[in-house]
Amino acid sequence: MSTREQQREKVVALLAEHLLDTGLSQTSLRQLASAAGVSDRMLLYYFPDKAAVMTAAIERVAGSLMAALAYLVPEGVTLPPPALLSQLATMTLREDMQPVFRVRVEIVAAARSGEPFATLAATILSGFREWVAARLDLPAGADRAATAVAILAIVDGLALVGICSGTDTAQGAATAIDQLLQG
Amino acid sequence: MSTREQQREKVVALLAEHLLDTGLSQTSLRQLASAAGVSDRMLLYYFPDKAAVMTAAIERVAGSLMAALAYLVPEGVTLPPPALLSQLATMTLREDMQPVFRVRVEIVAAARSGEPFATLAATILSGFREWVAARLDLPAGADRAATAVAILAIVDGLALVGICSGTDTAQGAATAIDQLLQG
DNA sequence: TCAGTCATGTAGCAATCGCTACAGAATAAC
DNA sequence: GTTATTCTGTAGCGATTGCTACATGACTGA
Numbered sequence: 001m002s003t004r005e006q007q008r009e010k011v012v013a014l015l016a017e018h019l020l021d022t023g024l025s026q027t028s029l030r031q032l033a034s035a036a037g038v039s040d041r042m043l044l045y046y047f048p049d050k051a052a053v054m055t056a057a058i059e060r061v062a063g064s065l066m067a068a069l070a071y072l073v074p075e076g077v078t079l080p081p082p083a084l085l086s087q088l089a090t091m092t093l094r095e096d097m098q099p100v101f102r103v104r105v106e107i108v109a110a111a112r113s114g115e116p117f118a119t120l121a122a123t124i125l126s127g128f129r130e131w132v133a134a135r136l137d138l139p140a141g142a143d144r145a146a147t148a149v150a151i152l153a154i155v156d157g158l159a160l161v162g163i164c165s166g167t168d169t170a171q172g173a174a175t176a177i178d179q180l181l182q183g
Numbered sequence: 184m185s186t187r188e189q190q191r192e193k194v195v196a197l198l199a200e201h202l203l204d205t206g207l208s209q210t211s212l213r214q215l216a217s218a219a220g221v222s223d224r225m226l227l228y229y230f231p232d233k234a235a236v237m238t239a240a241i242e243r244v245a246g247s248l249m250a251a252l253a254y255l256v257p258e259g260v261t262l263p264p265p266a267l268l269s270q271l272a273t274m275t276l277r278e279d280m281q282p283v284f285r286v287r288v289e290i291v292a293a294a295r296s297g298e299p300f301a302t303l304a305a306t307i308l309s310g311f312r313e314w315v316a317a318r319l320d321l322p323a324g325a326d327r328a329a330t331a332v333a334i335l336a337i338v339d340g341l342a343l344v345g346i347c348s349g350t351d352t353a354q355g356a357a358t359a360i361d362q363l364l365q366g
Numbered sequence: 367t368c369a370g371t372c373a374t375g376t377a378g379c380a381a382t383c384g385c386t387a388c389a390g391a392a393t394a395a396c
Numbered sequence: 397g398t399t400a401t402t403c404t405g406t407a408g409c410g411a412t413t414g415c416t417a418c419a420t421g422a423c424t425g426a
Contacts, residue, residue, distance in 0.1 A: 150360045
């Protein structure tokens with residue numbers, strides 16, 4: 001593996017950490033370079049332009065989300081919607097996952113500003129939706145895709161509330177949703 | 184009313200429209216000034232700094248949200264959670280309200296970058312939550328605040344999904360949530 | 367009429383943005 | 397040992413950012 005490829009790998013890992021720490025608020029080339037321990041000049045040697053840098057770093061973050069999902073409910077296992085939602089909500093509000101969802105919300109918000117965020121937002125949602133759809137235990141005739149998106153929306157909504165009101169409040173909301181679904 | 188105050192009023196109205204059109208993606212002083220039909224120099228004559236400009240414009244947008252809510256369920260009327268959520272979800276996905284919620288999501292995402300967005304995000308959520316709490320028809324002993332936040336989270340989640348997947352998808356999710364709550 | 371506040375345009379500052387030209391160092395190829 | 401390729405630092409470009417100094421017109425109260 002060439003030096004260039006090794007450095008790309010190292011840089012992407014550091015940038016993913018940086019995104020989890022600071023979101024999209026510190027993402028000038030010079031700030032990214034500093035977080036990655038290289039010069040801005042070198043960042044643009046490893047990657048063709050800033051969009052490629054951001055794409056690589058965000059895809060790494062998205063990968064950590066998918067890894068957490070894989071651990072949460074293994075492939076092949078299915079759950080009824082309220083149970084799956086409950087599992088996902090718990091994971092979303094876990095301290096180590098909160099940063100991931102904060103970044104996710106920021107990417108969706110940034111989607112309006114164009115590429116690469118529009119594509120990234122759609123891709124992440126798409127992957128997440130397929131994961132949920134594959135793990136839903138549904139009665140015949142139910143709309144699997146729509147139910148999956150519904151669960152996603154609730155999870156994202158909890159994350160969003162967590163951002164501006166704190167985890168405790170979001171935790172209370174998650175409990176309330178559980179009860180609404182049971183009763 | 185002084186010229187200055189008249190201009191402030193006119194500028195705020197135009198900027199609110201601008202925000203609904205373009206979100207937070209076109210918000211340099213010069214871009215705002217252009218949208219308001221004045222020079223950037225004058226914007227900073229009407230307002231002390233950029234943060235004050237943004238605050239005024241965003242509060243105007245938030246006002247239009249509260250107005251829509253007042254029309255949706257008048258004061259004094261209460262509904263059980265699933266019914267209230269259904270009403271809110273329908274309103275959220277209405278074509279004329281979609282821009283309002285897009286801006287809301289962007290403000291929450293921007294909260295991490297500091298003021299004035301952090302305060303604005305918290306304030307808007309707070310007003311929205313109180314509105315919901317006051318219109319909830321709940322059994323005795325239920326956690327009113329938590330249930331209100333839960334409904335809010337679902338509404339915001341639908342808006343977020345609408346942003347990256349389109350209104351149709353979000354509409355399907357809203358229907359699925361209705362069914363989860365009924366069945 | 368004349369001083370004084372209000373209103374507005376012109377011009378530009380220092381900082382930061384993404385990006386690049388250029389040169390030199392290191393390494394590999396033969 | 398020479399040549400060619402890969403790597404990396406310095407320096408800076410033109411554009412954009414939030415904001416301001418300065419001057420001048422417009423209106424107002426005495």
